[in-house]
Amino acid sequence: EAQVTQNPRYLITVTGKKLTVTCSQNMNHEYMSWYRQDPGLGLRQIYYSMNVEVTDKGDVPEGYKVSRKEKRNFPLILESPSPNQTSLYFCASSSLDRESEQYFGPGTRLTVT
């Protein structure tokens, strides 16, 4: 089954404790992206990657890091989480075909206290 998986689905942590949210896709997609969703703001892009070892900042990259060492994986790293990073996070992937939509993971609900 074609899918994007994210782990964990829920996470409660404390300020400053480094964490990683994993993302993996099995569709051999080149394009992968991380979004955060906040009420009234829609989906805002954090980082995206066009292929292995190619990443670029989205609209809200501050406080986040990513890496793309393998085509299927695109982890999101919060080195020192803060309460303003409490949000719903989505990983998504897409082929580079012009008509391809993005396929989304199930979301990760992160709470930073």
Next chain:
Amino acid sequence: AQTVTQSQPEMSVQEAETVTLSCTYDTSESDYYLFWYKQPPSRQMILVIRQEAYKQQNATENRFSVNFQKAAKSFSLKISDSQLGDAAMYFCAYRRWGNFNKFYFGSGTKLNVKP
């Protein structure tokens, strides 16, 4: 910069009636794609419909259709014969093409369906 605007934070429709959700976008590009995504309470993002900017014909998918006005940069979603299962958050999205391949999303419209 590309922006996508959904001016209706929340809307309501009676079951079996028709509702139209609005979306406008700002771009200087001529080649791009537009999408509508549905997000039910399960939070899963589901593609509803897509439209290529070069196609004048409006896309349709069963009860869902769009009104694409390229000159006006408008991309509205019409839901006919609304069902209770249509209740969800709806997001409009724009995909820029070429060297700056990127997606942009609106802030969403919450659709309530009344029985």
